[in-house]
Amino acid sequence: MKLRQSSVAELAYFAEMETQAHANKFVNRLSLREHRAAFESTDLVYLTVIVNPDIVAGFFVLCVDDDHESVEFRRVVIDHMHRGIGQNAIRQMEDYCRVTLNRSRIWLDVYEDNCIGIHVYEKLGYLYERTNQIKGRSIRFYSKKIA
Numbered sequence: 474m475k476l477r478q479s480s481v482a483e484l485a486y487f488a489e490m491e492t493q494a495h496a497n498k499f500v501n502r503l504s505l506r507e508h509r510a511a512f513e514s515t516d517l518v519y520l521t522v523i524v525n526p527d528i529v530a531g532f533f534v535l536c537v538d539d540d541h542e543s544v545e546f547r548r549v550v551i552d553h554m555h556r557g558i559g560q561n562a563i564r565q566m567e568d569y570c571r572v573t574l575n576r577s578r579i580w581l582d583v584y585e586d587n588c589i590g591i592h593v594y595e596k597l598g599y600l601y602e603r604t605n606q607i608k609g610r611s612i613r614f615y616s617k618k619i620a
Contacts, residue, residue, distance in 0.1 A: 474558055476565045479519035479532060484508040487519075487532050490550045499587045500550060520569065522551065522562045530558060533566050537574060543616075544570045546581040563597055567619050577620030585611035 479487075484505060491502040503511065511517050511534065522531035531551035535544050546566070551559050570576045583590045585604065591613065595601070599615035606612070 474530070474561055474565070475523050476520045476533070476562070476569055477523060479512070479521040481509065481512060483519075483521055483529060483532070484512060486529060487550065490531065490552050493550075493553045495553055495556070496550050499584050499590060500548060517547075518574070520566060522558065524558065530554075531562060533562070535566070535570065535574075537576070542576060543578045543580055544574060544576045546579050560593055560597060563593070567617070571619045578616060578618055580614065580616040582612045582614050585613050 488503060488505045488508050491497060491500050512519055516537050516539075518533075518535040518537065520533040520535065521529055522533070524530045529552070531549065533546070534548035536547050537544055549559065549563065549566075551562065567579060570579055579599075580602075581594065581599065582605075583594060585591075594615050597617070599617045602614045602616055604611055604613050
């Protein structure tokens with residue numbers, strides 16, 4: 474498995490992956506047009522998860538914070554056919570943030586009812602910071618030092 478910068482040609486597949494049953498409850502879906510606009514943003518980084526040797530298995534969206542230290546881990550979606558690779562993909566994303574983006578901290582938010590996501594993040598060393606209510610849902614905030 475490896476990560477690489479995404480291409481605009483992959484955005485339609487990303488939008489489709491967000492509609493899969495395991496993802497659509499926990500990901501605020503974006504249309505293809507919204508993904509295209511986000512892809513053009515200078516503070517967002519799209520990374521594609523690749524397996525066997527050229528199959529797209531998922532993607533990340535990262536937002537580089539203005540503080541020159543942090544990255545918001547905004548989104549990860551792994552295709553339902555490639556489940557089980559998420560933890561390895563997250564570890565590689567952390568390496569990318571540390572080495573390529575020269576960042577020392579990653580933060581994320583996750584819906585409180587996303588028990589699998591919370592379990593994975595805590596297992597990988599993300600530390601709980603606080604809970605907020607947004608649009609009637611509880612969202613937990615986590616961060617991790619990566620330097």
